[in-house]
Amino acid sequence: MIKRTFGLAALVLACAGAATMMPAGQARATDxxxxxxxxxxxxxxxxxxxxxxxxxxxxxxxxxxxxxxxxxxxxxxxxxxxxxxxxxxxxxxxxxxxxxxxxxxxxxxxxxxxxxxxxxxxxxxxxxxxxxxxxxxxxxxxxxxxxxxxxx
CATH class of the missing domain: 2.40.128 (Lipocalin)
Known part of the structure; x- marks a missing residue:
């Protein structure tokens, strides 16, 4: 259970980090x-x-x-x-x-x-x-x- 929770937390943090590294122009491209x-x-x-x-x-x-x-x-x-x-x-x-x-x-x-x-x-x-x-x-x-x- 701890391994799954740790893995899920790592995945969420990785996605959040990738979103903050995206250039602003790309983030607005779909707006x-x-x-x-x-x-x-x-x-x-x-x-x-x-x-x-x-x-x-x-x-x-x-x-x-x-x-x-x-x-x-x-x-x-x-x-x-x-x-x-x-x-x-x-x-x-x-x-x-x-x-x-x-x-x-x-x-x-x-x-x-x-x-x-x-x-x-x-x-x-x-x-x-x-x-x-x-x-x-x-x-x-x-x-x-x-x-x-x-x-x-």
Whole structure:
């Protein structure tokens, strides 16, 4: 009985010591999750290769804000030319605005003539980006690629 109690006490002390040695940044990494909102304009074209560029603004619930550049590249069985005005994006599972920058995996099917709309969910690690927008153009096909957000 004494050996079990001593062993349990040693385990508790070891865990407590490890917790106090953890850097503060790691301890807070799982604390607050922040949602950010993206408003963007995007135009592009595709003919097997897909390319689009645009700009936008990201505003986070914690008050952080950034003007951004957006680039979409990829390929697939696609053809068309399109423009999205005042698209909206919701970015979740971030701790800081710096988490939103980088490459998001993208895959989608597109179909639209003159007035069209699109919606898709992209991922970058544990960060998710849900996009929705309406615009004009002609686009048809299936593609994969990357959606990149950088500071402007």
């Amino acid at each position: 607050a999750k922040v949602d950010c909102h993206l408003v963007y304009n995007l135009s592009g074209w595709s003919l097997i290769y897909k390319h689009a560029e645009g700009t936008g603004t990201i505003t986070c619930e914690n008050g952080q804000k950034a003007n951004v550049k957006i680039e979409v590249v990829g390929g697939g069985l696609t053809a068309g030319k399109y423009r999205i005005n005042n698209g909206k994006g919701e970015i979740s599972d971030v701790h800081d605005i710096s988490d939103v920058f980088g490459d998001y995996a993208q895959a989608g099917a597109e179909a639209g003539v003159v007035k069209s709309s699109s919606a898709q969910v992209l991922t970058k690690g544990t960060t998710s980006l849900a996009l929705a927008g309406t615009g004009e153009g002609v686009n048809l096909g299936v593609s994969v690629g990357k959606f990149t957000i950088t500071r402007r």
